[in-house]
Amino acid sequence: MNQPQTEPVTAHAERGYRKPDATARRQRMRDFQSQLSERMQQARISTREQTSQLGLQIGPEHCLLSLREAGEIVAVGTIAGVPLTQPWFLGLANVRGNLVSVVDLAQLRGHGPTIIDKQARIIAFGPSLGFNGAVLVSRVLGLRDVAAMTLQPGPVEGRMANRYRDTDGTIWRQLDVSALIADPQFLQVGE
Structure with missing residues (x-):
């Protein structure tokens, strides 16, 4: 009887770890930069509100x-x-x-x-x-x-x-x- 061959399971695969997709990493970086930019803009507006x-x-x-x-x-x-x-x-x-x-x-x-x-x-x-x-x-x-x-x-x-x-x-x-x-x-x- 032939058993289907499976690839050996590594410790990373057992924990559900997958190598990050390069596209997903770039998207997360863009999201982070966008959020950071919004926070900086809010800080500038807050400073203007204090003087206006x-x-x-x-x-x-x-x-x-x-x-x-x-x-x-x-x-x-x-x-x-x-x-x-x-x-x-x-x-x-x-x-x-x-x-x-x-x-x-x-x-x-x-x-x-x-x-x-x-x-x-x-x-x-x-x-x-x-x-x-x-x-x-x-x-x-x-x-x-x-x-x-x-x-x-x-x-x-x-x-x-x-x-x-x-x-x-x-x-x-x-x-x-x-x-x-x-x-x-x-x-x-x-x-």
């Missing part, structure tokens, strides 16, 4: 808001007033399906009420802050590069952190939303 800030006009002041603290930016729609609240607490607004409390930041800072016109905007707080709030601003001025500005000496004022001077001589105040939402005055909206 959202420029705002709040009453007469020019302010900077970290992109990490900013959420939705919407035109001013209907704001449902809430009785027996501070004048700077405008009420509640629906921002893309989320109910947020809206504060007139200029009025809270001691300036007059913000005029609601076609340039006024509501800036919702970023979801990372865990606070369903928003501020009314006079206008959004676009992205500003803080790295191109000069840090100005002087005391830090509560909700406004650093001050910067741009190349045109305009002073920009850094709005610290984390400090704002922790401020007892901000949280006490009742009269």
Whole structure:
């Protein structure tokens, strides 16, 4: 009786090891390089986000808001007033399906009420802050590069952190939303 001949089994074959295919190795190398390139791109974007800030006009002041603290930016729609609240607490607004409390930041800072016109905007707080709030601003001025500005000496004022001077001589105040939402005055909206 003839037995079929089989090749001798090696230790590598017993463990299921096969010599890597050159095409598969090249594909894995391409995938690795692609992932590495994406990670480097994300790192560059993250660095730019740290120096790029959202420029705002709040009453007469020019302010900077970290992109990490900013959420939705919407035109001013209907704001449902809430009785027996501070004048700077405008009420509640629906921002893309989320109910947020809206504060007139200029009025809270001691300036007059913000005029609601076609340039006024509501800036919702970023979801990372865990606070369903928003501020009314006079206008959004676009992205500003803080790295191109000069840090100005002087005391830090509560909700406004650093001050910067741009190349045109305009002073920009850094709005610290984390400090704002922790401020007892901000949280006490009742009269």
